[in-house]
Amino acid sequence: MKAVRELLSKEFLQIRRDKRMLPLILLAPVVQVVLLGYAATVDVKNIRLAVYDADRSSASRSYVERFTATGYFTVIGYVDDPRELGAVLDRGGATLAVHIPRHFARDVGTGRPVRLQLLADGSDANTANISLNYAAQITAGYAESIVTERLARIGGINVPRVSAETRIWYNPDLRSANYMVPGVVALILMIITTTFSAAAIVREKEAGTIEQILVTPIKPFQFILGKLLPFTIIGMVEVGLVLGVAVAWFNVPLRGSVALLFGLCGLFILTTLGLGLFVSTISRTQQQAMMTAQFFIFFPFLFLSGFTFPIDNMPPVIQTLTYGIPLRYFIEIVRGLFLKGVGLEVLWPQALALLIFGVGILGLSVAGFRKRLG
Amino acid sequence: MTQELHNEHAVVVEGLTKRFGNFVAVDSMSFNVKRGEIFGFLGPNGAGKSTTIRMLCGLLGPTEGSARVGGYDISTEPDRVKENIGYMSQRFSLYEDLTVEENIRFYGGIYGLEGAQFEERRQWAIEMAGLRGKETALTRTLSGGWKQRLALGCAVLHQPPIVFLDEPTGGVDPVSRRDFWDLIYNLSSEGTTVFVTTHYLDEAEHCNTIGLVYAGRLIALGSPTSLKSKLERYAIYEVVSENPVDAMDLLQKQPWVAETSIFGSAFHVSTDASTGSDAEIRRTLEQGNIGISRIQRISPSLEDVFIQLIAEESEK
Ligand SMILES: Nc1ncnc2c1ncn2[C@@H]1O[C@H](COP(=O)(O)OP(=O)(O)OP(=O)(O)O)[C@@H](O)[C@H]1O
Ligand SMILES: [Mg+2]
Numbered sequence: 001m002k003a004v005r006e007l008l009s010k011e012f013l014q015i016r017r018d019k020r021m022l023p024l025i026l027l028a029p030v031v032q033v034v035l036l037g038y039a040a041t042v043d044v045k046n047i048r049l050a051v052y053d054a055d056r057s058s059a060s061r062s063y064v065e066r067f068t069a070t071g072y073f074t075v076i077g078y079v080d081d082p083r084e085l086g087a088v089l090d091r092g093g094a095t096l097a098v099h100i101p102r103h104f105a106r107d108v109g110t111g112r113p114v115r116l117q118l119l120a121d122g123s124d125a126n127t128a129n130i131s132l133n134y135a136a137q138i139t140a141g142y143a144e145s146i147v148t149e150r151l152a153r154i155g156g157i158n159v160p161r162v163s164a165e166t167r168i169w170y171n172p173d174l175r176s177a178n179y180m181v182p183g184v185v186a187l188i189l190m191i192i193t194t195t196f197s198a199a200a201i202v203r204e205k206e207a208g209t210i211e212q213i214l215v216t217p218i219k220p221f222q223f224i225l226g227k228l229l230p231f232t233i234i235g236m237v238e239v240g241l242v243l244g245v246a247v248a249w250f251n252v253p254l255r256g257s258v259a260l261l262f263g264l265c266g267l268f269i270l271t272t273l274g275l276g277l278f279v280s281t282i283s284r285t286q287q288q289a290m291m292t293a294q295f296f297i298f299f300p301f302l303f304l305s306g307f308t309f310p311i312d313n314m315p316p317v318i319q320t321l322t323y324g325i326p327l328r329y330f331i332e333i334v335r336g337l338f339l340k341g342v343g344l345e346v347l348w349p350q351a352l353a354l355l356i357f358g359v360g361i362l363g364l365s366v367a368g369f370r371k372r373l374g
Numbered sequence: 375m376t377q378e379l380h381n382e383h384a385v386v387v388e389g390l391t392k393r394f395g396n397f398v399a400v401d402s403m404s405f406n407v408k409r410g411e412i413f414g415f416l417g418p419n420g421a422g423k424s425t426t427i428r429m430l431c432g433l434l435g436p437t438e439g440s441a442r443v444g445g446y447d448i449s450t451e452p453d454r455v456k457e458n459i460g461y462m463s464q465r466f467s468l469y470e471d472l473t474v475e476e477n478i479r480f481y482g483g484i485y486g487l488e489g490a491q492f493e494e495r496r497q498w499a500i501e502m503a504g505l506r507g508k509e510t511a512l513t514r515t516l517s518g519g520w521k522q523r524l525a526l527g528c529a530v531l532h533q534p535p536i537v538f539l540d541e542p543t544g545g546v547d548p549v550s551r552r553d554f555w556d557l558i559y560n561l562s563s564e565g566t567t568v569f570v571t572t573h574y575l576d577e578a579e580h581c582n583t584i585g586l587v588y589a590g591r592l593i594a595l596g597s598p599t600s601l602k603s604k605l606e607r608y609a610i611y612e613v614v615s616e617n618p619v620d621a622m623d624l625l626q627k628q629p630w631v632a633e634t635s636i637f638g639s640a641f642h643v644s645t646d647a648s649t650g651s652d653a654e655i656r657r658t659l660e661q662g663n664i665g666i667s668r669i670q671r672i673s674p675s676l677e678d679v680f681i682q683l684i685a686e687e688s689e690k
Pocket of ligand 1: 417420421426
């Protein structure tokens with residue numbers, strides 16, 4: 001084991017000596033989590049609303065007020081001609097436009113059907129979707145209040161109200177930072193440990209130093225351990241840093257056990273180091289290794305793990321595919337630990353999946369590495 | 375170790391073959407290296423020298439054949455082999471971003487040296503490489519000769535009985551080359567078996583035994599003297615002419631001329647010892663109207679031997 005210790009201290013010596021490496025290792029994750037924490041937000045706020053009110057009644061005004069009352073909408077203007085609504089959307093001034101027909105108040109009062117028109121800027125499908133949803137909810141709420149009012153007036157009796165009340169648990173104000181930042185923690189841990197471990201091994205190939213080491217009586221597994229252990233340690237330090245930023249800067253609640261989070265990070269690192277080792281065995285230069293990692297690991301992992309797109313929205317075939325992506329389980333674990341504060345009693349299937357992937361990938365990579373040497 | 379003591383050979387190679395796909399890099403080589411000798415592996419680029427060494431060091435598995443290094447089988451006991459050898463690869467392969475001291479410490483540590491023993495070897499390596507006062511210099515800042523001596527120092531820190539040096543003097547100036555060979559002699563005189571590859575014939579003259587490798591095959595083996603005696607059936611003449619190119623062309627066409635080759639400002643002609651003579655050469659050139667200023671019979675150099683042997687081999 002002295003050999004492993006020797007390799008470890010050599011590795012840290014080299015990291016310390018490389019003037020670009022250390023800032024990269026310590027600063028990059030912090031910058032990344034800050035940037036991604038802001039950029040990867042799906043919150044829809046300040047929806048700009050344009051209104052064409054053909055009715056100009058108190059009823060139509062109170063309907064529009066319901067939009068602004070939510071805090072999500074800002075009325076950017078009233079237009080005098082329904083055709084202008086399209087123009088306002090085109091120019092990007094408005095995200096959503098509402099067309100209130102003439103006789104809105106009368107029809108609402110007499111119980112006749114009312115046709116409201118909502119126009120949304122679909123160039124950002126996500127925002128359009130969410131704004132339309134909000135608008136539909138607001139409209140439904142308005143309609144309901146009218147019905148209750150009328151029934152009460154007619155019968156003079158209390159009408160039992162039946163309505164579904166939505167309550168969102170875990171992340172009540174639906175802050176997307178709470179949802180995204182834990183995912184970013186997972187992502188950074190993956191990228192850093194995979195690329196650095198691959199690069200550290202390939203660098204020895206490029207320099208030819210690997211041959212000099214392999215003629216010593218050192219065992220391949222000792223070499224691998226000496227190469228991967230430093231990045232396990234660094235990976236854990238990064239998790240600490242990134243967690244600090246998540247909690248202190250983004251106020252993301254960390255409801256679960258910190259110790260468990262670190263433990264499961266360790267489990268996930270088995271997978272990422274295994275992937276790093278695998279990349280290093282099939283690459284001859286550091287550049288090749290980076291390319292391989294990006295295209296064949298990071299991209300599919302990013303898109304199929306549920307980090308960017310909710311898995312539930314994917315077509316069934318793709319959903320099945322996501323079970324083969326280890327990051328998927330880790331993202332579920334991190335989100336669960338952060339937001340729900342659950343422990344292993346809930347997360348054990350994901351932890352088990354990570355263990356299986358980790359041992360499998362690392363085992364295969366070690367075997368492949370040893371075979372390449374022969 | 376007893377096995378080793380009873381064995382007069384440090385390296386025993388039998389039918390060693392390495393194929394990369396269809397390409398045969400090493401073609402059933404067989405030879406022995408005596409304990410304590412300097413064994414030189416000589417051959418043109420791509421002959422298979424490095425590939426052979428890498429198999430003997432356990433870095434590469436042979437396709438066929440077997441070899442024992444220090445008494446251990448390279449295929450079945452690679453770990454034991456590694457304990458008994460030092461290796462300097464053709465490419466400089468110490469850590470350029472570590473200092474002299476750190477490289478020594480690292481390799482000492484990997485080989486399990488500790489305490490007083492390590493300290494003694496560390497001092498020895500620094501002294502031997504002439505790097506006293508440069509212990510904290512980054513390895514990348516050292517010049518070629520120093521780098522090579524440091525690499526040798528690191529390769530033999532653990533005092534292996536056998537060292538493999540793959541072109542240790544490649545790209546090094548002549549003075550440093552001489553210094554390096556002094557180190558090789560020292561190792562050899564202390565009983566270490568030295569297996570060294572080189573392109574330089576003057577270096578080959580310093581070896582106890584030379585193996586000549588060509589296109590993956592061992593085409594000659596023996597001491598420098600015995601190899602030269604292989605040319606007894608030839609007489610070698612050194613000719614100085616104003617028009618060496620035409621002269622060589624003309625001579626090459628004669629049935630009694632085996633080989634001609636340029637040697638500096640002169641050229642060498644090897645002739646059949648029974649039918650060729652200086653008079654014959656002179657007469658041929660005069661008939662061709664090519665003037666010569668000097669002709670002299672010489673004893674063959676190793677270079678003559680190799681040119682002759684390689685020519686014979688490539689005719690096959
Ligand atoms: N891993 C490999 N895959 C394919 N071919 C290889 C490999 N290693 C070596 N070769 C080929 O085998 C042949 C012998 O190479 P080797 O390096 O042993 O030659 P060498 O005698 O050491 O030459 P040099 O004097 O240039 O160092 C070369 O033609 C080389 O291209
Ligand atoms: Mg070579």
